[in-house]
Amino acid sequence: MNRLDSTRAKADARARLRRGMFLLPSLFTAGNIGAGYFSITQTIAAITGNAEVHLDWAAIAILAAIPLDALDGRIARMTNTCSDFGKELDSLADVITFGVAPSLLAFIWGFHFLPDSINAHLRLHLMQAGAFFCFLYLIGGASRLARFNISHDAQPRNPGRPDRKYFVGMPIPAAAGLLASTVHLCYGIPMQAWWLAIPWLILVGLTGFLMVSTWRFWSGKEINLAGSHPFQLLLLIAIVLYAVIRYSQVVLFATALLYMFSGIWARAAYSWSRRRRRRPVDMPEAHAPEPDPMRHS
Numbered sequence: 001m002n003r004l005d006s007t008r009a010k011a012d013a014r015a016r017l018r019r020g021m022f023l024l025p026s027l028f029t030a031g032n033i034g035a036g037y038f039s040i041t042q043t044i045a046a047i048t049g050n051a052e053v054h055l056d057w058a059a060i061a062i063l064a065a066i067p068l069d070a071l072d073g074r075i076a077r078m079t080n081t082c083s084d085f086g087k088e089l090d091s092l093a094d095v096i097t098f099g100v101a102p103s104l105l106a107f108i109w110g111f112h113f114l115p116d117s118i119n120a121h122l123r124l125h126l127m128q129a130g131a132f133f134c135f136l137y138l139i140g141g142a143s144r145l146a147r148f149n150i151s152h153d154a155q156p157r158n159p160g161r162p163d164r165k166y167f168v169g170m171p172i173p174a175a176a177g178l179l180a181s182t183v184h185l186c187y188g189i190p191m192q193a194w195w196l197a198i199p200w201l202i203l204v205g206l207t208g209f210l211m212v213s214t215w216r217f218w219s220g221k222e223i224n225l226a227g228s229h230p231f232q233l234l235l236l237i238a239i240v241l242y243a244v245i246r247y248s249q250v251v252l253f254a255t256a257l258l259y260m261f262s263g264i265w266a267r268a269a270y271s272w273s274r275r276r277r278r279r280p281v282d283m284p285e286a287h288a289p290e291p292d293p294m295r296h297s
Contacts, residue, residue, distance in 0.1 A: 024075055024079065024081070025072040025073070025075050025076040025079075025081060025086055026072075026086060026089060028068050028069075028071050028072035028075065029068075029069075029072045029086070029089050029090050029093050030093075031065075031068045032065045032068045032069050032072065032090075032093040032094075032097050033092075033093045033096055033097065035061045035062065035064055035065035035068065035097055036061070036062070036065060036093070036096040036097025036098070036100070036101045037096070038057075038058075038061045039057075039058040039059075039061035039062050039065075039097070039101040039102075039105065040058075040096075040100065040101050040104060042054045042055070042057045042058035042061065043055065043058045043101070043104050043105045043108050043109075044104075046058070046108060046109075046188075046190075047108065047112065051113060051188070051189075051190050052187060052188045052189050052190070053188065054188070055105065055108065055109050055183055055188035055189075055190065056183070056184060056187055056188025057188075058101070058105050058180075058183070058188075059105060059180040059181070059183040059184040059188065060180075060184060061101075062097065062098070062101055062102055062105070062176050062177070062179075062180035063177060063180050063181060063184065063252060065097045065098070065173075066173045066176075066177055069090070069093070069094065069097070069098075069173050070173075072086075072090060073090065087149070091145050091148075091149055094141075094145055094172055094173070095141065095142055095145060097176070098141060098172040098173050098175070098176035099137075099138050099141040099142055099145075099172065099176075100138065101176070102137070102175075102176040102179045102180060103134040103135065103137050103138040103141075104134070105179065105180065105183060106130075106134050106137065106179050106183075106200075106204050107130050107131055107134040108190075109183050109188070109190055109191060110130055110190075110191045110197055110200040110201070110204070111126055111127045111130035111131070111191065111197060112127070112190070113190030113191060113192065114126060114127070114191060114192070114194060114197060115192055118194050122194060123194070126194060126197050126198075126201075129201055130197065130200075130201060130204075133201055133204045133205045133208070134204060136204075136205060136208045137175070137179075137204050137205070137207060137208040137211075139208070140175075140207075140208035140209065140211040140212045141172040141175065141176075141208070141211055143211070143212050144169055144170075144171070144172050144211040144212055145172060147168075147169070147212075148168075151168065154168040155168070156168045156214055156215060156216030157213075157214040157215060157216075157267075158215060158216055158266060158267050158270035158271070159216065160216050160266065164218070164219075165219045165221045166216040166217060166218060166219055167216070167217040167218075167219045168214055168215075168216065169210065169211050169212060169213050169214060169215065169217070170207065170210035170211050170213070170215075170217050170260065170263055171211075171217065171219075172211060174217070174256065174259050174260070175207040175208075175210065175211050175260075177252070177256045178203070178207055178256040178257065178259075178260055179203075179204065179207065181249075181252040181253040181255075181256045181257075182200075182203070182253060182256075184248065184249055184252060184253070185249045185250070185252075185253040187249070206260075207260070210260065210263060210264075213267075215263050215264075215266065215267040216263065216266055216267075217259070217262070217263040217266075218259075218262065
């Protein structure tokens with residue numbers, strides 16, 4: 001009887017541990033949602049409060065949610081606790097944190113605070129275009145997540161190296177990180193020059209397009225955190241964390257911008273190489289016939 005009770009106790013302990021392991025990835029996802037909610041509230045508070053401080057905190061919250069989003073899936077795979085519930089919750093969290101929050105931040109920071117001193121019609125047109133392009137960004141992000149959920153083995157239009165894994169289209173956390181890091185680079189100071197609102201409009205639209213594109217973007221899934229060189233890995237992580245904390249504005253913006261252009265460059269290089277392969281080989285020019293010496297004799 002004691003042995004039976006002991007076996008049951010061990011089974012119950014394993015079951016509780018298993019439930020706790022399933023809960024762990026969801027805690028990171030909940031943190032992701034919390035960061036997105038905090039960013040939205042800070043963006044709304046910027047309309048009537050200290051805009052610089054609130055908008056900067058809204059951008060920081062989005063940037064802080066990116067590692068949380070990366071960790072929840074990795075932890076689920078490491079602990080073998082992947083579930084349909086976790087996948088759906090993660091997608092909903094991404095729509096909030098990397099879709100709604102950045103689109104609202106992009107509009108308020110880039111267009112809402114344009115000064116009244118500029119032409120009234122120009123300001124109205126810029127705000128309307130900004131609202132439309134921010135909405136397109138949100139639709140692009142939601143579509144990107146929906147395509148990711150139903151694609152089991154999606155292949156990019158410009159395939160890369162077979163030993164590497166790629167995302168099809170720019171992932172929505174990277175797109176949100178680019179917009180948020182731009183706001184953070186400017187310390188949250190709202191856009192004041194109308195001519196700067198135009199490149200911001202282009203950048204928001206470009207990120208929305210890249211998310212729904214079929215171009216390849218590096219996924220980083222081949223990085224093995226359980227390698228045989230933990231000291232070197234810890235040293236590298238410490239250096240990266242120091243650079244991010246000490247020079248967060250420049251480092252985060254440069255990283256997000258380089259990642260975006262890496263996908264654009266990969267697509268351009270692939271198209272250029274295909275054109276070179278398809279170019280017909282130039283035929284050697286026909287030699288002119290030699291003059292007949294008997295003709296003038």
